[in-house]
Amino acid sequence: MSYPIPAAGASAEELVKKSRFITLLAHTTGLDEAKAFWQQCREQHPGARHWCFAAVAGHPTDGQQYAMSDDGEPASTAGKPMLAQLLGSGVGEISAVVVRYYGGVKLGTGGLVKAYGGGVGAALKLLPTRLYVPQAKLVAELDYALQSQLDWLLGQFDGRCIDTQFGEKLNCTLTVPLTSAEAFGAELKRLNIRFSAAT
Structure with missing residues (x-):
């Protein structure tokens, strides 16, 4: 389920028979962000002839998140080899x-x-990456007396509390790795902590 994603952008430049090729890489989540990055590059280099494009904008195996464009170059000479890389x-x-x-x-x-x-x-080759771990998001309701046990449990499952609402009871928005979500939920039930999937 986990996969590497860019930790920052990267670029490379090469001169080939008097043509200047500038490659720009960016972290983009989803095709809308990918196309916005493409447009941004066009605006940053208005004097160029071509702005060819490829994206794997989601999970590396999710074909619905692939995109490419030859942007006026002969068919399959730009976008396709870029996407293959x-x-x-x-x-x-x-x-x-x-x-x-x-x-x-x-x-x-x-x-x-x-x-x-x-x-x-x-x-x-110059791109720094980090590991992305898909997360499940839950909302838990619990007595204040159980807070220390919840904190301990989050530590065991590499989870985090990203928001807490204080009222008659604690309402905590939690994230845990998706692969651990079922076991984490079982532990919450064992502690009589009510929870549901966050919307």
């Missing part, structure tokens, strides 16, 4: 944009595939 990395929630400033020399289809795919590959 992203998929090969196993990194999720990532977008790549390769900005091309045309130098007047045509590269041919093989040259373009190498330049676009190679640019993403070079940037990936």
Whole structure:
């Protein structure tokens, strides 16, 4: 369930037969963010000829979160090799944009595939990553006397209390790794702590 995601952005630049290729990588959660990053790169490089794009904007194996564009380059010479590099990395929630400033020399289809795919590959080598662990979110209601036991339980399951409401009883919004959610819920029941999935 866990997978690496970018901890920060990364970039690489290469000159190929007078054309300048600038590869930019960013952490993007979802296709809307990925497309916003693509647009941002276009605005930052208004004088470029092409702004080719690929994204694995969710879990690395979720094909619904893949996207790519050749942005005017010959079909399958830019977006496809860029996406192949992203998929090969196993990194999720990532977008790549390769900005091309045309130098007047045509590269041919093989040259373009190498330049676009190679640019993403070079940037990936510089990319810092961190592990993303999918979380379950719960709301628990408990007596104040049980707070220390809940805190101990959260420590055992690598969980966190992200919000607490103080009233007649404590209402805590909790997160725990999705893989541990069932066992964590069983422990809450054992302590007679009422809980439900957070909306």
